[in-house]
Amino acid sequence: MDQIKVQVKDFNFFYGQAQCLKNISLDIMTHEVTSIIGPSGCGKSTFLRCLNRMNDLIISTRTEGTILIDGTNIYEKDLDVVKLRKKVGMVFQKPNPFPKSIFENAAYGLKINGLKDKNLLAEKVEQSLKNAALWGEVKDRLNDNAFKLSGGQQQRLCVARALAIEPEVILMDEPASALDPIATAKLEELIVHLKERYTIVIVTHNMQQAARISDVTVFLMQGELVEHGKTSEIFTRPMKKVTEEYITGRFG
């Protein structure tokens, strides 16, 4: 259980002239849910997107320091980003299924990996939909367009899509922010369930959510890591005053 999955060392991130992440050092453990909290614009999402190098898509960004995943520096020059992203899956803030059928959505990652065997494909799609707790609701209409699903179902489909390629780490960027309370509860249940097999990093605006589902909480403010530790401790006896003020809702 106490194995380090992701090791962030003196990590800096620049957007043009502006420094968005300052000297972040942090260990993320295997089979734990790590939640990242902090006021808007503190760099939570930026940090998350550094873990699968999604920020590469934005021009004029620059990084310093290292992020090791299983001991490999993901910012090494000749690293295969495509491979990295297969290992580190991502679920986005807004459900973003492709304008394709439910089946095609779940099968997308497998197909681009060259899986052609139809039976195997169907099997893996079913498995990932089951893992995302969506199978029961969609098994009779796999050929329907994904847009016909409700928001919560769409988000779970996005989770299934990410699970299908068997990643090791799953990044979630405020995955419940566009969902209603019932859909949120379902998703949270799913996250807790998933941590048995995956390492999960989740960005959230919702304090209760972080407290409910995460083992470790990381508090970021203005690009700096203010405090991190066991969720139970951060929420009951934070070491720093700003953390307490943020958690209790005095700002942010």
Next chain:
Amino acid sequence: MHRQKENIIKSLFFLNGLLVVIALLGIFLLLLFNALPTFKDVKFSEFIFRANWNPSAYLESSYGILSQVVSTLMVTIGSLIIAVPLGIGTAAYLSDVASPRVREIAKPIVEILAGIPSVVIGFLGIVLVGPLIAKATGNYSGLNALNGSVLLAVMSLPTIVSLSEDALGSVPKSYTEASLALGGNPWQTLIRVKIPAASSGILAATMLGMGRAIGETMTVLMATGNAPAMPKSFLEPVRTMTATIAIELGEVPYYTTHFHSLFAIGLVLFIFTFILNLVSDIILHRYEKRMRV
């Protein structure tokens, strides 16, 4: 007082809008009434399905436009076969590969291509494309359907590129991100996600490009050889509907069957382009609706 002013302005704009409809309707009716007398002398089925066009024959004139319809379709479809892959490729390059700077320079240049007068393109067909085709195929002349297709492809490219690029550009960024985050490379993302998501926009672009090609007159008149016979291949000279009208209307005696039959050709052409525009409009509309989800 204020209300009255408002109403006057309102009706002024309404009249403006009405003008377009009246013009369209007027053209249609003009074509229709001038075309109808044709069929006093010529059977409708003969007009459409006969390939022989010889209105000024010494003994018996014939008015079959099938060879012209086939010629028009050949040249148009030929141009699409060239222009669609090229256009989508260019659009994909502009939207996904090119740096923003290159895009800002290249896209207007492609659009300027649309502004080149058709006479100039036709001229190029005679002095440049024609000889090249003649040389490559060993034919005496390069003025044939292939030549027309190449030139019309050049002419419809700007429309196809520009609108396809718009369609690709308006594919939500979240699709691209989702595909990349699943370990898709940019190529897979383009082929499997972006182009399918933009497909109706690309289709509409193609239809509009086709509309441009089908109605084009001067270029095909200059470059395709104008033999009013049923073409057997792309390497034979063809004469399109538009070319026939342009060549013959200037010299035809008024109010003869020949005169009216040219209007009938115009009517057929009008119906062709009208359907094309209608269909592309419907596709575009559906596409906008889907993108709003």
